Amino acid sequence: MNLEYRRMRPSDVRRIGEMERELFDNPWSPGIFLIEIQNKNVAHPYVLLQGKMIIGYTVVWKIEREIHIGNIAVDKKYQRKGYGAFLMQKIFDTFQDYEVIYLEVRATNKPAISLYEKFGFGTLYRRKHYYPDGEDALVMARYRERKL
């Protein structure tokens, strides 16, 4: 299968920008990914490649013992093959000394919510009209020591 998982590079952001536009209603621009790549103290942007093709990516922020999953995505053609779970597992393998992991997700994004629940996340609360089109966000979390 020839999978590679490595830190995101500036040369990756064009392809990632295309994937964002295909996958999200409010895509991050390539410039945002460039900022994340440079923000080395806090941001941990990673890509998953099959051969030379980027098929998925994550952006994680770690501040002290708090982790925030800012972005996770798998190319449409590669979805439902286990790569989303692979990326989540990589996050847990990489960041073991955390208290809590947070993320936000569109309330109707069933695939993502199901993925997060599989990895032990629960819903903390709902942010009404969080997204520009008015959709609510769920703020989800997984604590290391306690169940939600």
Ligand SMILES: CC(C)(COP(=O)(O)OP(=O)(O)OC[C@H]1O[C@@H](n2cnc3c(N)ncnc32)[C@H](O)[C@@H]1OP(=O)(O)O)[C@@H](O)C(=O)NCCC(=O)NCCS
């Ligand atoms: C969410 C996302 C990353 C999942 O990636 P994926 O590679 O398709 O996920 P996997 O194949 O590893 O599936 C893992 C689990 O996710 C859930 N899942 C994935 N796709 C699903 C779907 N279409 N419907 C319901 N559950 C789904 C399931 O729980 C699945 O476990 P299962 O296969 O045992 O049912 C992918 O759908 C995606 O990139 N979506 C667009 C971007 C996005 O919304 N990102 C999240 C932003 S908060």
